[in-house]
Amino acid sequence: MKKISLSNISKLYEVISREYDLYAPIKKAGKVNFAKWTDGEEVVFNAQTVRSPKDMFFPQTMDLYSLKMQGKTVEVIDDRSETAPFVVFGVKPCDCKSFEVLDRVFLAEPVDTYYQNRREAGIIVGLGCSAPSESCMCASFGVDNTEPVADVKSYIVDGEMYLDAITDKGEKLLSLIAGLLVDADSTKVDEQKAKTKEINKKLPLQNLDMTRFTADNLNEIFNEEEWEGLSEACLACGTCTYVCPTCQCYDIRDFKTNDGVKRFRCWDSCMYSDFTKMSAGQPRNTQMQRFRQRFMHKLVYFPANNDGMYSCVGCGRCATKCPISMNIAKVIKKLGGKHND
Ligand code: SF4
Numbered sequence: 001m002k003k004i005s006l007s008n009i010s011k012l013y014e015v016i017s018r019e020y021d022l023y024a025p026i027k028k029a030g031k032v033n034f035a036k037w038t039d040g041e042e043v044v045f046n047a048q049t050v051r052s053p054k055d056m057f058f059p060q061t062m063d064l065y066s067l068k069m070q071g072k073t074v075e076v077i078d079d080r081s082e083t084a085p086f087v088v089f090g091v092k093p094c095d096c097k098s099f100e101v102l103d104r105v106f107l108a109e110p111v112d113t114y115y116q117n118r119r120e121a122g123i124i125v126g127l128g129c130s131a132p133s134e135s136c137m138c139a140s141f142g143v144d145n146t147e148p149v150a151d152v153k154s155y156i157v158d159g160e161m162y163l164d165a166i167t168d169k170g171e172k173l174l175s176l177i178a179g180l181l182v183d184a185d186s187t188k189v190d191e192q193k194a195k196t197k198e199i200n201k202k203l204p205l206q207n208l209d210m211t212r213f214t215a216d217n218l219n220e221i222f223n224e225e226e227w228e229g230l231s232e233a234c235l236a237c238g239t240c241t242y243v244c245p246t247c248q249c250y251d252i253r254d255f256k257t258n259d260g261v262k263r264f265r266c267w268d269s270c271m272y273s274d275f276t277k278m279s280a281g282q283p284r285n286t287q288m289q290r291f292r293q294r295f296m297h298k299l300v301y302f303p304a305n306n307d308g309m310y311s312c313v314g315c316g317r318c319a320t321k322c323p324i325s326m327n328i329a330k331v332i333k334k335l336g337g338k339h340n341d
């Protein structure tokens with residue numbers, strides 16, 4: 001394990017940014033979000049970003065390809081530019097876990113090569129939590145918030161950042177900044193991990209009972225009367241899906257250019273009434289059905305098809321951002337298991 005004093009950390013950003021585009025949580029217009037670091041910018045470690053780092057790998061909008069028409073011929077042009085290696089710094093353990101969920105979707109056959117290119121180019125520096133908040137529910141989803149699964153894991157304790165490379169990409173990154181780091185033992189980090197685990201025990205959403213969410217109970221949960229009440233006030237605004245690190249629905253659209261068409265994709269939301277609308281009709285006609293689909297997918301369908309992995313990492317963004325204060329924890333408390341009352 002290595003360490004660097006936080007008073008020296010801007011030098012670390014400088015050295016990394018000479019080699020890579022460096023993205024980190026940065027406060028702009030009063031909100032903290034992952035943004036490209038430039039000289040003098042302060043990285044904020046003690047706040048959750050409004051948007052998750054999924055943007056780095058699955059951007060909100062992305063050009064796919066262009067069609068150029070010349071007479072009767074159509075040329076297909078791949079609009080991708082080569083993805084240069086980049087670093088995403090300060091990713092919380094829940095968000096690190098979200099990449100595993102997204103990998104299951106985008107790297108399954110047929111592989112989404114747009115996502116794959118970015119995953120291969122990205123180096124993730126995870127940051128262990130020391131002050132989980134009341135909206136955190138990662139432990140309920142099996143995420144250890146003291147062990148970020150990333151290329152490098154890091155911890156901030158007593159004004160110092162501790163760093164440990166986990167993968168070859170991580171080793172390469174730490175060798176780039178080796179001149180700024182000194183050897184460290186893990187005593188203080190271990191103490192902080194133990195304290196964080198004690199905080200987790202006192203948080204209201206870190207021990208939700210999920211026992212009922214199994215494929216065996218699929219029909220029973222699907223037909224619960226509680227869905228009506230849970231979804232009644234939903235505005236269908238889609239905020240929960242946009243801030244969610246694991247939501248991955250998208251639409252593909254065409255944009256007319258002077259000599260052809262540009263095809264791009266953009267995030268979509270299963271909460272929207274025109275989502276999945278087809279010429280054959282709309283399979284989910286009511287907001288209750290759309291609301292139910294979102295949570296059934298995260299809690300039952302996805303784990304049933306992915307070795308028990310939930311499509312929720314318990315980041316709590318939906319709990320803090322929904323305008324009607326609805327969130328996955330409330331759904332679990334109503335439908336999850338006998339210990340949630
Ligand atoms: S953020 Fe809340 S109101 Fe908006 S779609 Fe999600 S559950 Fe409904």
Ligand code: SF4
Pocket residue numbers: 240243244245246247298311312313314315316317318319328
């Ligand atoms: S459903 Fe809510 S808590 Fe779960 S990953 Fe998405 S935003 Fe985070």
